[in-house]
Amino acid sequence: MREFLLQPWPWYVAGPLIGLFPALLLLVGNKLFGVSSNLRHACAAVCPGSIAYFRYDFRREGGWNLVFALGILVGGFIAGAWLRNPDPVAIAARTKADLLALGIRDFSGLVPADVISWASLLSARGWAVIGGGGFLVGFGTAYAGGCTSGHGLSGVADLQGPSFLALLGFFTGGLAGTFLLWPLLMGLWP
C-alpha cells in the first residue's frame, strides 16, 4: 500500500477519481466545481474597488470555494511532504530530448528549477514565465469564465457547449505557448 502511495498514481486511477468531483460537490451542497472562481472571490475580498464584477458577497458566494482552495494547498503539502516520489517525473524520452534542446537542464522537480524558482526571478525571463504566466492564467480564466476544472470538468460533465469551445481555446493557447513562446523565451527564436 505504502509502495503504491509513494509512486506517481497512474492515469487510470487518478482520472476517474478526478472525474467524480463535479458530482461530489453537487451532492454535498449544490456547488459547481471550479477553482478559478477563487481568484475572483479573492479580488472581491481584498480589493473590489468600484468594479461591478467584484461587488458581491464573496463570503456567501465563494466562502466554500476559498476553503476548497485552501484544502488543495494543504493536500499539496501532504502529498509533497509525506507521499513524495523521489524520482524525476517520468516523461517520454522524446519530450526530455526536446526540452534539453530548448535549454531546460533541471528535471529533478515538478517544475524546472532553472526557469521556475526564486533565483530565476532575478532574470527578465523568470518574470515573464512566473509573473507573466500567472497574469495570463488569471486574466484568461476570468475572461473565459472558467479553467480546466470549471470548464474542462464541470462544464463538460454538464455537456455545456461553451465549455467545449473554451477547451479548444485552452489547447490552441497551449500549443502556441509551447511551440512559439517557449522557444522565444529561451532565445531560440527568431
Next chain:
Amino acid sequence: MTVRDGTRRPTRPAEPVAREAPPPSPRPLGLWVYGMAGLLFGILITKAEVISWFRIQEMFRFQGFHMFGIFATAMPTGILTVQALKRWGMRTVRGEPISIPPKQWGRGIRYIAGGVIFGLGWTLTGACPGPLFALLGSGVGVMAVAIASALVGTWTYGLLRPRLPH
C-alpha cells in the same frame, strides 16, 4: 449598476456566481467538508503529476499518454455521474434541489479569446489554477508570485470587462 459613489454607469451586469435557494435545513454543512474535498483533490492532482510542468509539456507536444489518459477517464466519469444526478433528479445530502446554471453563449468570443490567453499562461507556468495552489503547498514557494500575478490578471479583467467583447 449602482457603484459606491451612488452614480449609475452602463456597465455589463456582473454574472451571477451562485444560485438563490437558501438551504431548507437550518444548519448547512460546515465549510470543513469543502476543505476536506479540496485536500483530497490536492493530494490527487499532486500524486497524479497533473501539476507537473513536465507533464504539461509532454501533453502539448503529444508525446505521452498520461495527461490524455487522465482527461479521457475524468471527462466520461464526470459526464456519467452528473448526467445521472440530473436524470434521477437527485438532491443534495441536505435535501436541496441540484441545479446547474447554463453558461451563456453570448457571441462566444470570451471562450476562445479567454481560453487562448489562459492556454498561454498554462504552458508558461505549467499550472492551471488548482495546480498553482497544490504546487505552492508541495513546496514550490515561488508559485506564490504566480498566484499573486494571477490575482492581478483577474483584477485587470474585472477592470476591462465592460470594454471587452464577450
